[in-house]
């Protein structure tokens with residue numbers, strides 16, 4: 001069983017609090033991602049699960065075992081965990097086989113069992129034909145797979161990955177994402193993954209925990225986080241979004257500058273910020289929600305990326321070329337809003353980042 005329970009965990013370095021009241025349960029076999037900007041506390045949380053840091057307060061359970069509390073502390077080597085870091089940390093003088101065999105040698109396993117286990121894990125990470133090479137004869141992606149194999153060879157109940165793809169180029173990152181996900185499904189292992197890359201989080205995770213300044217902002221499946229962000233921070237951090245200042249009253253949100261409005265009967269009233277994802281805006285020929293003028297249009301192949309002035313506010317619209325081919329810069333158009341979110345106005349001055 002590799003269910004993880006994190007209960008009221010707080011971490012401070014001296015008097016600087018880096019994590020506040022962290023509460024979460026990771027189910028057996030789940031792929032969980034800790035997502036947030038640099039310095040938000042994600043690595044610190046991972047290191048506490050691994051046993052490299054002690055919580056200032058709170059409890060951590062792995063399976064049925066209490067591994068960390070005011071009374072107990074199980075050291076990392078007794079937690080049955082595999083870990084992979086950003087730097088591959090493979091030993092340059094050892095062959096792939098010896099790198100991967102190392103944790104089993106430490107456990108004093110016999111040679112035949114070591115050979116069997118190493119060969120089986122090398123097959124899983126598609127490195128069987130490279131077992132006699134040294135790391136300098138491998139690509140970055142292959143070296144990272146060696147690190148992954150070494151983390152998996154002792155069949156840990158839990159795999160912790162700290163930005164394991166950030167040293168790889170974009171294309172390799174893409175393919176490694178799928179490989180890691182495949183391996184996790186095949187081995188049915190619980191994975192806790194740390195990243196600041198929302199794309200990585202969205203594509204791989206069963207659930208994402210969004211963290212900012214040491215506080216959990218939202219826990220949810222990727223579509224839930226994307227479509228129903230708990231607050232403005234999450235809406236902004238995950239994906240692209242237009243933010244527009246508005247007043248929410250009498251069943252409507254009315255934009256402060258353009259005075260255009262949308263029907264809204266949700267719970268947030270008064271000064272608000274309306275969030276609209278660019279792909280949730282559509283050009284239509286009549287009965288639109290807004291009138292606007294096309295300011296610019298960039299053809300990107302699969303989509304058109306446009307800016308539309310609605311009379312004071314500019315909106316970014318990502319439209320399928322089909323729905324847009326007949327329109328040009330300067331044209332007056334109508335826009336339909338398919339989905340939007342409303343947040344209390346936090347007073348953030350810079351609401352227009354998405355346009356640049």
Ligand SMILES: Nc1ncnc2c1ncn2[C@@H]1O[C@H](COP(=O)(O)OP(=O)(O)OP(=O)(O)O)[C@@H](O)[C@H]1O
Nearest residue numbers: 013018036037038039040041042043044045195196
């Ligand atoms: N050993 C330490 N002593 C003092 N402060 C620390 C220590 N380790 C981490 N911190 C601080 O705790 C905060 C959270 O760091 P952490 O590494 O968990 O962030 P992160 O979200 O993983 O960021 P990144 O994506 O940049 O790795 C940072 O402000 C960091 O400077």
